[in-house]
Amino acid sequence: MARKLKIGITCYPTLGGSGVVATELGKLLAEKGHEIHFITHSIPFRLGKFHKNIFFHEVEVNDYYVFRYPPYDLSLASKMAQVAKMQNLDILHVHYAVPHAVCAFLAKQMLNNGMKTVTTLHGTDITVLAQDESLKDLIRLAIHQSDAVTAVSQDLIRETRQLLDITTPIELTYNFVDKRIYYPRDVSTLRNDYAAPNEKILMHISNFRPVKRVSDVVDIFAKVQKQIPSKLLLVGEGPELTKIQCKINNLGLEDKVLFLGKQEDVAQIISLADVLLLPSEKESFGLVALEAMACGVPTIGSNAGGIPELVTHGETGFLSPIGDVDSMADNALLLLRDENLHEKFKAACIKRAQEDFCNDRITYEYESIYYKVLGLESEIEPLSADICLS
Template identity: 55%
Template sequence: MKKIGITCYPTIGGSGVIATELGKKLAERGHEIHFITSSMPFRLEKVYVNVYYHQVEMSHYPVFQYPPYDLALAAKMAEVIDREKLDILHVHYAMPHAICGILARDMAEHPVKIVTTLHGTDITVLGIDNTLKPVIRHGIEQSDAVTAVSESLREQTVAMLETNKEIDVIYNFINEKEYYLKQVTELRQQFQINQSDKIMIHISNFRKVKRVQDVIDTFKKVNEKIPSKLLLIGDGPEYSNMVQHVNDMGLEKEVHFLGKQNNVSDILSMADLMLLMSEKESFGLVLLEAMACGVPGIGTNIGGIPEVIVHNQTGYIVELGDVHQAADYAIELLSDREKQLQFSEAAIKHVRTHFASDTIVNQYEHLYNRVLEE
């Protein structure tokens, strides 16, 4: 049994999901897990044995233009390290969490190992900023171990930061107890969707890099040939623009904006196809969640997406912005029931074979053991 601290962004998002699910899985295996975050992680929806939560408390001083969250986090980390005698502090995101973890390690009296998991924007967005690059590099190189959620992200990190730090690739995973193909006939009726209609789905934070307009434009072309509905889940900066775009094209009755949803497995189970047309995507966890529910995906040839989708087996890969090809693939699949079933079965099998939670958690446990032995 090990005592492991976990710090992540507690809000809805792929990194927070993975960090929280990892903690829950480790707790099931008898490890003592301590979440150190600004608020309760949204996936900690109930009491779990061996799971503890430590809230970072913020102080507001007039001398600071902004509350010093990073310093407050580091102080709380050091406090928990010493009080709980943590063996490992596993931080998700290099900025600011790895930097805070390193500072906490320096402040704490009890020795602790720092494991940093890179999820994407801490490298692909923040890493472009020359003022932050040395800070991010320091966070990575001073960590005792570093992981990336895809080979693409590992390669980007090495190239952008010019670091020689060994980076292990450990893929994301899903909770099989939640993400599986369910019977959702009543849910389809609640949405008033005809049994003959095909359902396409997109889940994101509605940022520009997600290119939700490409999703809508692809759907429009598909809907012209096959009666369909598009379910858009999430919220963010482009939400209002996308509502306007749908209205401009006269698709109000075909496109459903569902907003933020804490758990989407039921909705995924009634979908026929997932669309992820991003221009930046280090992994694409929503694709994995969809595939676990038997939903094939169409994604761009960007980042880690090709490491999740097996082209022409569990879905299709298209070039960035190619809504015509995406629509053609969607029409080809949705008009062939036998092919759709083949893709659905292949998607479920692919997730179970390559992204099973037990397999991925084993990899993290092996990493922890290696770090503690060094």
């Protein structure tokens, strides 16, 4: 039986794909008997109720008057070292290179006790921050000093190597969904609160940043609803929200669009949709598309970043060039008009999510990485062929 590990996890605990994945991973590892210590500035929002083997350590920032800006990074590094020493951690797994991997490097230097660090790149730390020349050397240092580095898509690995000119090994470890949570829900009664029986439901979920191109979502919907009775559900909040509200009003679509704000039970909400709209201009993976896929909802989106690694064009959704709202609208209409085709896509979505991106497979991959960096390869048990079918 494999030795159980003591693992520290640091992530952004608020809304965001990286925080969701890190938190869900911690919960799954705890279920397998590992001891998990979250080291963050607040309790991860997906952590929820009490979990055996999970502990939370709050990072408190020193607000000493000489500091113009509270030094969160230094406080985090100090807390990482403190928790690692007190709890005798085997691994510190950080999500995002800046600042978390840099803080882990500082903590490891303070301890000098052989603790290992694993860094997972999620996207913005590379696609945005690594574009800044003043941060490149810092990000490069964080990656070089990690004992293992993973990334959530091949496209992100490619971009990391291209932007930072590094040869450090980076292991592909896709994001995942917990199949016990993400599956098609029976929302027939709930659906009546949002749409008439003859109406289709299109959905977009994001943090409403410019990179998500929510304006394109509205344009796609405007074209679709001219030909098919439909409603658009917008889930989430962010800086573009007011601009989008104005556009919807200017187009006279206010009676066709519902703003649902932030939602925690995403699987229930996604199950309402007939299609998900994801026309992003940058998307290192596209976790929301995977969550939709697991619930049997095809994606109409762009071929940006890692989305093509997740959404199989013509099988689990349709992908178009960034900004090609005409093509995206046509693809949405194709699916919404043909019930047999939609059912075929729905079945393919569920199958792909369960087989290729299931929680059991990805948790096993992370465990294997932990054991390797600790020199415990003999602890790695063979991967069962039917691990995702149980």
